[in-house]
């Protein structure tokens with residue numbers, strides 16, 4: 461089963477939920493935590509895994525041989541990202557914009573384009589106790605997060621068969637989030653009971669509905685306020701699967717990189733119940 465953990469905005473405690481769910485499940489299940497928040501992976505700060513390997517993530521970018529180019533302009537016409545710009549027989553390329561789709565190379569009628577790998581990030585893997593851990597790191601300055609997210613998800617093939625996969629998605633609702641959540645069996649949307657949390661939750665709900673991924677909501681810092689969150693979920697027939705109370709001692713634990721389920725038995729119970737609720741809700745849809 462693949463469970464993604466997403467949120468419409470940053471700072472809601474998404475990683476806290478992903479990490480503590482993994483720590484709860486690993487007592488009885490084989491678990492793999494994939495940190496797909498490749499611009500800012502931080503699950504490792506809580507899990508403290510021993511890393512065992514890494515692999516570069518590259519995309520193939522075009523290199524043009526201007527001696528062969530006939531100036532037809534087709535490469536510029538096909539590129540949806542303005543990453544290649546033919547100016548007569550002089551062709552400019554912008555590797556940082558290239559998505560590595562290979563369209564220009566395929567279409568060039570005279571074979572003037574070859575491809576070279578451009579490194580855009582890194583995937584690292586290892587173990588934190590019995591939890592398999594994989595995370596991606598986008599190279600600073602690279603705008604292409606989705607290929608790194610996909611590389612993290614692909615690496616799962618090397619993880620234990622039948623493991624429950626928990627994906628810590630990036631915040632927001634943009635392409636890297638879609639790449640992270642796509643293909644999940646269930647998505648947890650983490651939010652907080654504030655007007656900002658509600659606003660961004662509505663965007664995240666639209667996204668998972670569009671992706672047709674079954675989902676439920678986890679309210680972090682419950683009791684902080686309401687902001688209409690519960691009313692919205694009721695009106696939209698959205699299941700609230702768990703609530704983590706707003707407690708100073710939980711925040712202090714988080715701030716020092718601690719693990720809630722190991723320090724607070726009542727929180728562990730919340731996560732055990734959350735897993736049960738995920739299984740029940742996923743079965744219903």
Ligand code: SF4
Pocket residue numbers: 520521522538539540541542543544557558559560561562563564565
């Ligand atoms: S590989 Fe695709 S994205 Fe990159 S320049 Fe060619 S057409 Fe554009």
Ligand code: SF4
Pocket residue numbers: 524528529530531532533534535536546548551567568569570571572573
């Ligand atoms: S498609 Fe090939 S031949 Fe045509 S402009 Fe681009 S590089 Fe030159």
